[in-house]
Amino acid sequence: MRRVAGIATAAAVLLGTAGPWNAVDASTIHHAAVGLQCTQRQDCGFLPGLACINQTCAHCTTDTDCGASPSDLSKRCIVQVSRAASSSPRHPLTSVCIEKNLFSPFTSADAFASFMAFLSAALGSGCGVGGGGLLVPLYILVVGLSPKHAIPLSKATIFGGAAATFLVNFRKSHPLRPKRPLIDYALAAMMEPPTLVGSIFGVMFNRLFPSWLILILLITLLGYTAYRTLQKGKKLYGKEQLALHSDSPPSADDSSSCLINVDKIQIKVDWCARKWLLLTREARHRRQQRADDDADFASLPPLILPPDKDQFFADARAALEADEFNTFPIQNVLPLVVCWCLVFAQAIILGGHGTPSLVGVPCGTVSYWLLTILPLTVLFGITTMMGRRLRLRNRLRVLSQVEFVDGDVHWTRFKTQVVFPAYCIVAGIAAGLLGIGGGMVKGPVMLENGILPPVQSSSASFMILFTSSATTLLFSIAGTFPGQLQYGTI
Structure with a gap:
């Protein structure tokens, strides 16, 4: 029974x-x-x-x-x-x-909350942040839920929005490479496993932390991410303005626009200074990127080349470009599915408040913690595997002289083992603990690493689909949804 x-x-x-x-x-x-x-x-x-x-x-x-x-x-x-x-x-x-339940009765507050939830989910999906920062306060202030109940309900709502967003973005193309899909599946496969690790701990913390502490953490995180996103937005806006007011996009070979405009008799001193500062920063960034790539290549196993190197790199370049144009690369999606199934199995086996363990494991026992830690090691193993695969792929792209467009990531050991996993674990904890989509943490991280905003938002929404579905399942097992009808996805 x-x-x-x-x-x-x-x-x-x-x-x-x-x-x-x-x-x-x-x-x-x-x-x-x-x-x-x-x-x-x-x-x-x-x-x-x-x-x-x-x-x-x-x-x-x-x-x-x-x-x-x-x-x-x-x-x-x-x-x-x-x-x-x-x-x-x-x-x-x-x-x-x-x-109360949803339809017993359906009040004016429910109608207003449903309308605002629709708008919040639309805004969150467009930005790739899920909308948890808007949904959680909405459910607390309008519906009257406690933070411990509003957060699980927001995760269910985010899950529904992420599924719809994926269906919309699936056929869209990269802004700079029309044949490449808009969603960066390799980036998602790298970032999502550590995010799921964090979501497991986040759900645990949500059940342990008092409501006032959850509110303080939510306000602190939203304020910090808003500040970092605003700073990055200012930099992108300045770069776009420089390109907009020039005859051509800024480049290292273009200095004619820094001369005197004879027609208007106007010296663009300020504009020239900002443009050359931007060019200097870009040149310094490229030099640093080459140095990082060379250092990372030295830490990888040696690449054994055939006698005909030119033909080898030509074939590699063709294979890499064909793989980039794949609209649904199974080799990058399969690790995400494995991670999700692992979290699903763990939630069902361990159970939670209101649902007993299917194998009779009491909470707090040695067996309970072993079943908790074992999936974490598998998730970390998948993260390590994806990081190594991306590093080898990055080396082959550089040596084959495949074009890196604006927003492509040069994967190195520091990025795959430290930067992205650390931020993604924090994002997963925030997703489970605070009810946000995880994209509010991962979004600024992706922008900081130069990923284009359209690619960032679509990739973040794709990752949110896995994170929100996993945390919704965990919350359901934990018994933290309000009412008899769990209507968050409506």
């Missing part, structure tokens, strides 16, 4: 109905709050919690006890047997306030 219950819960998550909140453990409510003075229900704690009756925190008796007014239908009262006293032959009853 325990196996059937666990499988049924997992199936219900995929169908979007019947969540583990059907059986809220009322014994987890802080009974010490009973009798405290209050002026509104929020003074008695986050949901599920006590009601404010006659300015006193107490157990509810009707649905109206849980609302701010008799017309407030956003909360409901449930009565059940306390698990803490289930061993008693009398099975005492207790009651708590909890969020």
Whole structure:
């Protein structure tokens, strides 16, 4: 029966109905709050919690006890047997306030929240950030959910938006290489496994951290990423302005535009200074990139060349270009699918609050932590494998003189083993802990490494599809969705 219950819960998550909140453990409510003075229900704690009756925190008796007014239908009262006293032959009853279901009834606040969620998901998908930074405050302020319930609901919403965004971006082309797909699948295969590692810990932290700490971390992260994104936007805007006001795009061989404009008798001193500063920075960046490539090539196994080197590099160049034009490279998508299935299996086997372990592993035991750590080692192994593959590919591209367009990454050991994995683990923790799509952390990282904004947003949305689906599954197993109907993807 325990196996059937666990499988049924997992199936219900995929169908979007019947969540583990059907059986809220009322014994987890802080009974010490009973009798405290209050002026509104929020003074008695986050949901599920006590009601404010006659300015006193107490157990509810009707649905109206849980609302701010008799017309407030956003909360409901449930009565059940306390698990803490289930061993008693009398099975005492207790009651708590909890969020209402979606259509019982559908209020004006639900309609407004649905409309704003649609706009937030559209904005988040267009920017490749998922929209969690907008959805979480929306669900807290408008719907009235607690942070612990608003975050899982935002992840389910982000999952639906990411799936729709992928269908739209699948047929789009790279802005500088029309035959290349807009989504950088190799970049996604490098960044997503460590993100899933972080999402596992993020969901754990979400269940452990108090709501006030989650709010502080959310505000801090959103503020920091907004600042970094603004700084990068200013740099891109300045570069575009220099190219816009010149007769041709800035290049190292073009200095004619820095002469006096005879027609207007105007000396472009400021413009010339900014242009030459940009050219100097680009030249310095290219020199540093060549030095980094040479150092990384020395750390790789030697490349054994045939006698006819020219033919070898010509064939390699043709194979690399053909691979770049593949609209759905299985060799880069398959690692993502393996990672997702691994996280899915771990969630089903270990279970969570409201869903027992399918193999009977108690939480906190040695077996529990072994089953938690084992998938992490596999995910790190996939990250290492993808990093090595990208480094070998980068060496072959450089030696074969394949053109690197603006936004292409020169993969080195430092980037594949330190920079991208570290930031992606933080992004995964933020996704699970704070309910954001992970793109709010990975987006600025990709922009910092020179990836074009259209490629960044589409690739981030593709990665969010895996991250959000995995965290939605983990939250469902953990039993942190509000109400009986888990309607986040509607």
